[in-house]
Amino acid sequence: MGPPDRLRGAGLFLMLLLLTTGVLAQSGQISQVTDSGVRNRMAAMNANNAALTVLGDMMGGRAVFDRARARDARRRLIATTGRIPALFRKAHADPLSNARPDIWSNWGDFKGLAKSAQRAARGLDSNSLPRLRKTLPRLVHSCLACHRAYRKDMR
Numbered sequence: 291m292g293p294p295d296r297l298r299g300a301g302l303f304l305m306l307l308l309l310t311t312g313v314l315a316q317s318g319q320i321s322q323v324t325d326s327g328v329r330n331r332m333a334a335m336n337a338n339n340a341a342l343t344v345l346g347d348m349m350g351g352r353a354v355f356d357r358a359r360a361r362d363a364r365r366r367l368i369a370t371t372g373r374i375p376a377l378f379r380k381a382h383a384d385p386l387s388n389a390r391p392d393i394w395s396n397w398g399d400f401k402g403l404a405k406s407a408q409r410a411a412r413g414l415d416s417n418s419l420p421r422l423r424k425t426l427p428r429l430v431h432s433c434l435a436c437h438r439a440y441r442k443d444m445r
């Protein structure tokens with residue numbers, strides 16, 4: 291059975307595409323960032339991405355479903371999305387940052403998007419592959435919703 295047979299709906303397909311084409315990819319500039327506040331928040335985002343990739347690989351059939359690994363990735367996503375407000379509260383700046391300045395003039399909205407990402411991470415069901423498939427899209431959409439609003443030139 292090829293992957294397309296197992297995918298339900300265009301939303302799921304789109305999401306796999308996003309995960310495999312690196313739309314959530316890191317800027318690759320973290321090592322040149324001198325501001326430690328900006329570096330910390332980029333590192334946290336990259337940790338989000340690493341945990342999401344573990345789950346995306348299982349969902350896309352590039353990795354075998356492993357309940358313990360899935361549970362661990364879920365735990366890390368809950369913790370790291372929960373740190374977003376604290377990491378961004380101060381308007382740390384760096385020429386290599388891709389954060390839009392409107393984060394700090396729309397702080398309540400930004401915090402709300404962080405909260406809904408954490409809620410989506412909590413909502414991940416890591417107990418089986420079908421349940422993971424059902425619950426992962428909401429998380430990916432929550433990452434993208436914030437990036438669309440508050441991350442420059444990227445998703």
Ligand code: HEC
Pocket residue numbers: 314315316317318319320328331332333335336338339342367371374386387388389390400401403404405407429430432433434436437440441
């Ligand atoms: C509430 C807003 C918000 C949410 C939710 C969010 N991000 Fe981000 N993310 C940002 C912002 C803003 C930046 C840009 C930070 C900077 O360059 O200073 C960013 C940057 C990134 C980067 C690039 C880091 C780098 O090295 O340049 C990755 C990768 C990333 N996010 C992944 C994710 C993933 C995966 C999720 C979901 C699990 C997620 N993000 C959820 C706001 C968010």
